[in-house]
Amino acid sequence: MGEADLLRRRAEGYLLGLVVRYGELEGPGAASTVCHQLGISAYRARQLAKTAQGVAALPQVLGAIQDDRISADQAGMVAESNKRAPMSEQDQQELLDLGGWQGHDEFKKTVAAREDQRRADDGMSRAERQRARRSAKVFDGTGGMIVLHAEFDQVSGDRVKTALGAMNAKMLGDDIAFDPIRTFEQRNADALVALISQQPADNNDPVAAGVPGGEIRPQKTVLVVSADYDAIESRLKNAGLIDGTPIELDELRRIACDADIVPMIFGNDGQPLYVGKAQRTPTKAQKLALYRRDRGCVGCGLRPQVCDAHHIIPWDQNGPTDITNLVLLCPRCHTKVHKHGHTIQHDTVSGRYRLQPLPRPSPRTHPPPAEQLAAA
Structure with missing residues (x-):
């Protein structure tokens, strides 16, 4: 070596x-x-x-x-x-x-x-020199992953470490209560995404004000994705990001559950032929009603402020954005619906919604041994 x-x-x-x-x-x-x-x-x-x-x-x-x-x-x-x-x-x-x-x-x-x-002797303090060297880079890594590399001065770095540690600790509490399978590194990555893509809740926001502990709410970001529509089979296919990176249709549907959808039709040469208006996401009032009705994820009970509003009848099948067609799902349970076939069941007696896994296949009856068939 x-x-x-x-x-x-x-x-x-x-x-x-x-x-x-x-x-x-x-x-x-x-x-x-x-x-x-x-x-x-x-x-x-x-x-x-x-x-x-x-x-x-x-x-x-x-x-x-x-x-x-x-x-x-x-x-x-x-x-x-x-x-x-x-x-x-x-x-x-x-x-x-x-x-x-x-x-x-x-x-x-x-x-x-x-x-x-x-x-x-340059007239600058060590902190000022460190701050002058601050940098952050985001680039494509191996295996289709995105790499973020950043260097901060000591004060800014400690602030970042403190915020990341606090978010990690909050997620650890959820892990202990609801038993998700996350390593420390995975939780750190999720905490970083939450800090970057979410923002402090507005005190005048009725959704945040109506939820205990609702410190943060999703921050509006724009993610451009596209998919082909097969008119013969009446379904979407070939979903991908704007740079051509393919994504699964189940992931596209999960993203679209709580996003503004702007329908666009393109010709074969890539020219836009039609641009529609954004499809409305659940309103603040609807979100507040969901928080009070479901009280958290209908699958595992995780706190409502980290949940998505899921369409029971999918949006690409003309599912309406009505309170009767929406439930709260945490990211983990949301994945179970879109990737593993779980369904949402409504108990008409209690009025509660619950996550229902796929039924287990019935045991198959083994055929009789060959010698028994020969004897018969």
Whole structure:
């Protein structure tokens, strides 16, 4: 493994040297393009080209990569720090010596600390310098996933950590009470989505005011999806996002349960032929009535403010947005309806709605053994 890592580092150094030279000849944009053609992600290609551009002015650092004294990632840290606060050859050498035995995270802290020392007389505090370095990126990862990477100054970062921790703790309480299957990392991801896609409830909002603990409500966002309509079979198919990424029809129906739908008809050449008005979602009064009637998810009882308004008769089958055609479902139970065939049953005696799983198939009668058939 050590020998393989040595070869990898040397290859990285050699490749980075070539990218440096190519960037000098064709420019950084061309370097990023050729890196992307090597089969790595667009984000990693941009990072490699950015590192090459930075170390081009630091031959001492480039030589250290090619001699396997530091990694390409460590060289990128040094180059970025040099852009913000130019360093002397002695500063470079001290960092190169430390990079030989410090790990990635420890070396990153060392580079930041040395940068603060060099910039001590620039009239800015450490917090101001950190804030100037804040950044956030959202890009496509592997396996069709979306990756969010962000760096904050200490104060903003602590605020984010506190808000994320509080939302995670609230979701943990729901997990304990209703036994959903979520890991800590999955709950953290759900908490981040909730913080970004929801907003504090308005005190004048009758829906939020009528629900105990209704601290947040969904924030209006626009998600453009499309689907083909098969007129012969009278059904939707080929659903996808605006960039062509396919999504399941069940997921499209789940999203549409609590969204404004703007019907549009396109010709074969992609030109819009008809644009209709938005289909109304449940009103605030209807949401309040659902909260008071269902008191939470009709499947598991999860608190109402995290539930969606689900159409019992689907919207794509002309299901009306009436209170008698709506029930509250949490995201987990909502998935059971759209993906696993669960249905909504109405108890006419109590007036309550409940989630009904598919009936279990009756046991099959095994055929008699072959010898019995032969005897008969």
